[in-house]
Amino acid sequence: MSEIRRLRREELRDSLDLSMYAFQYELPEEELVERLATMNPEETWGYFIDGKMASKLTILDLTTWVNGKKLKMGGIAGVASWPEYRRQGMVGQLLSKALEVMKENGQTLSYLHPFSFAFYRKYGWELAMTFKKIEIQTSQLPKLGAAEGRIIRTAPSAAALNPIYDAYAARFNGPITRSEEWWETRLLKKKGHMAVYLNAAGEPKGYVHYWIENQECKIHQLVYLDQDAKRGLWKFIGDHDSMFDKLIMQAPPDEDLAFEMDDPRIKQELVSFFSARIVDVEGLLGQLQLRHTGLPQEASLRLHVTDGQAPWNHGTFELRLNAPEGSAVVVKTADEPAGGSGAAEDGLACDIRTLSVLLLGAKSAGELHRIGRLQGDERSVELLAVVLPRRTCYLPDFF
Known part of the structure; x- marks a missing residue:
């Protein structure tokens, strides 16, 4: 049994x-x-x-x-x-x-975090989170100029670091909120030192968690809220140049540190990391913050979604986009999505994997339409491009 x-x-x-x-x-x-x-x-x-x-x-x-x-x-x-x-x-x-x-x-x-992307794609999860793995030789360390504030070395503390992290995470799509237990059991248990950047007004604007061993500097976390904090933290890291030959770190996929460096020939690798899936299409669409600027008064869009694992997601959804405060009214109008050319003439059609990366902003409507993952008319594609904010997808945690 x-x-x-x-x-x-x-x-x-x-x-x-x-x-x-x-x-x-x-x-x-x-x-x-x-x-x-x-x-x-x-x-x-x-x-x-x-x-x-x-x-x-x-x-x-x-x-x-x-x-x-x-x-x-x-x-x-x-x-x-x-x-x-x-x-x-x-x-x-x-x-x-x-x-x-x-x-x-x-x-x-x-x-x-899939052991096999192909395996979990069968069940609706799709690659959404990547990160940039960066290796920098000591001779290449960035010199970004002087900062206005100062660095304080401190004992790792979730209470001190989480407000900085939360402000940083809110800029991306994908980061998780960290509880005190998450900080203590998953992050601060790592061997390392902590330094916080304070701006000229004494406000914490960034931090770095790092460890140096065997001539290698491992950056566990590097978080900054503005360019001044970035300059201050990299100056602090650079002041350790006699202690290591190579620095290794992870960064958001759109991090363009090399552009700011005197020697941009650093090793950079884009790593496929986490997959994402919409659990509840109707629920998510009703919660998403959308852009309404420039929309016609009675803007609406039909989405024909196929989902072989979650029948409540399988069907046709109508989005009424003239709701207040950037939200949408979502109504499921059919339990079966329109197929073939019918979908192309009346809204947009895709599977749950495609919709997942679309609504998270990992891929744009135009990109997905161009490669055939999103079917439909140009007007609907352009409408989605207007209402869906584009933010970098990034997950700086692991589970």
Whole structure:
């Protein structure tokens, strides 16, 4: 007999054993006990066969920034199966269950870090988050000029750093909001030093979390709210030039640090990172902050969406875009999307993967239309380009 259900507390050790096996790591006994004490069995769903856990996944209750607003998001993590149960469709059934659970929880979006992009694309998740991996030799360190403020080295503190991070994260689509527990257990446990930049008025405007070892400087986090803070933090980093030969960091995909450097021939790699999926089309469209400037008085748009995993997303949606305060009125008008040329003549048609990256701003309507992922007339494409703000998609965390 098989069943899908939430874990019980006494099954957490089995879940952790499966994770350690599947992801090839071991925890010392002390850390294992600590991890079990903080785990919430309500977050993890298991596929059980005759009472034995065969597969499992965890749904993290998170919040993400999109178009300057905080939205509820379900973070999928720890997806694993014992080898004798793999390739039998269990993970697919768990993902379908997860979509139902997230919809019930009001989590209109879901992110995950895929072991295989192709695998999760089958279930509606699409590449949305990338980052730029940068390597800089000491002789190339940027010299951006003098800053007006000063640096203070300080003990890592979530209370001190989170307001800076939150202001920074709100500029992107995709970052999560960080709880104090998230800071303490996932970020500040990393070996490293912390420095905060204060502007001329004494206001914190940036920070850097870094570690130097074996002639290598690893930047865990570099956050700045303005160019003055950027100059001050890079001056501080550069003052360590006698301590390392190479610096390694991650940055948003649109970071153009090389343009500001005397020697721009630095190593830069664009890394495909996280996938995203819309859990609830109607719910998300009703929450998104849209641009209404320049719209005709009775602007509306039809979206024909295909979703083989979440039937509530499958169908035709009408967006009435003349609602106040940048929101939209969304109505599902049909349970089956118009197909073929019918969709092209009446609104826009796409699958859930395409709509996910479109509404997050990872790809524009014009880009998706050009490569055939978004079908429809030019007027509708142009209308979407007007109402959807473009922001860089970036997730500086991992789960």
